[in-house]
Amino acid sequence: MSVNWNWCFVLFFLIFSTPFSFLVDARSQSFDYPTAKLSTKWVNSPSAPHSVAFTDGSTVRAILLRGTFGPRYACGFFCNGACDTYLFAVFIVQTNSASSIVAPAIGFPQVVWAANRNNPVRINATLELTSRGNLVL
C-alpha cells in the first residue's frame, strides 16, 4: 500500500519540531541513528539495530529516535505479546546519554500513534522512503 501524508507529517514533526536543536544534535551525535537518504529501506528483522525486547512482552525496532537521556520519541516497528504481527508506530522510550533505548525491565514503550492499526505487518516487512519522498510500508 502506498501512503500517506499522515506519516510524512509525523516524521516531519519528529524531525523538525525544533529544527535548530535537531541540526546541532545531528552534527554532534556520536551514536548510530542514521539520517535517511533517498531512497532508504528499513526491514523489520530481528537482527535490525536498536531492537529491544521489554519484560512486558513488547518489542521495538527503532529506526529514528530524537534526543538523548530520558523519555524520547522514536518511530519504528512495535509489537506486544506473541509478536507475530507488528505496527509501524511512533512511541516513547527511555534512553541514556548515548540515545540507546534502556530500562527494558521497567521503561516500557508507550505507543502514541500507529499506521494502519487494523492491518499490521509481519517479520521482514519493509518500510521505504522512496526517491519521490513517499513512505511505503
Ligand SMILES: *[C@@H]1O[C@H](CO)[C@@H](O)[C@H](O)[C@H]1NC(C)=O
Ligand atoms: C526473513 O528474512 C530472512 C532473510 O531473508 C529469512 O532467513 C527469514 O526466514 C525470513 N523470515 C520470515 C518469517 O519470513
